[in-house]
Amino acid sequence: MATLNVGGLGEFLREQRRHAQLSLRQLADAAGVSNPYLSQIERGLRKPSAEILQQLAKALRISAETLYVQAGILDERRDTDGVAVHTAILTDPALDERQKQVLLQIYDSFRKENARDGERAGTDAEAGGALRAVGENESQGGTPS
Structure with a gap:
């Protein structure tokens, strides 16, 4: 603690x-x-x-x-699933119900978009590594596998 x-x-x-x-x-x-x-x-x-x-x-x-x-009574937890953001939006007394729902939809769409981008970046990195390996093999006189 x-x-x-x-x-x-x-x-x-x-x-x-x-x-x-x-x-x-x-x-x-x-x-x-x-x-x-x-x-x-x-x-x-x-x-x-x-x-x-x-x-x-x-x-x-x-x-x-x-x-x-x-x-300092509790350690801050990392909000990896967005629950704290959802809670903050839903409990904000300055927002009406329509505004809360719109904000939640926007927030969720950004999270999904970023998750797709992250998956795509991982796939691109793997493909790039494979292409570099082939290119290095060819430049050293080997044949592509």
Whole structure:
């Protein structure tokens, strides 16, 4: 487990609070913590518990896992299947349902396109290697196989 990154967490919380257009007092009330305590967390002076982080995440409408990673409680996982992106899009309160569906379709189409390009690049590299081997064999006086 990583050490607590309290300063980075505080900055992240402040940024998320401002993005949500909440005052310090509004977020403190929504999360059920005192105004001074939240201020100390944002300034990197206090280490909140996992429970407090969960309350803050709920009030900010972000995942608790995101705050746990910021606090160093959890290691960041690599999102190889796009689940975190899907979750972020589906839970974004600033988007309506149509916008969410359009974004998901675009995101999925880019992922599929990149996967095809990756497969094609692998096939091209194998073919290129085989052609180089034939060319080297011919330049050394051998016959192609």
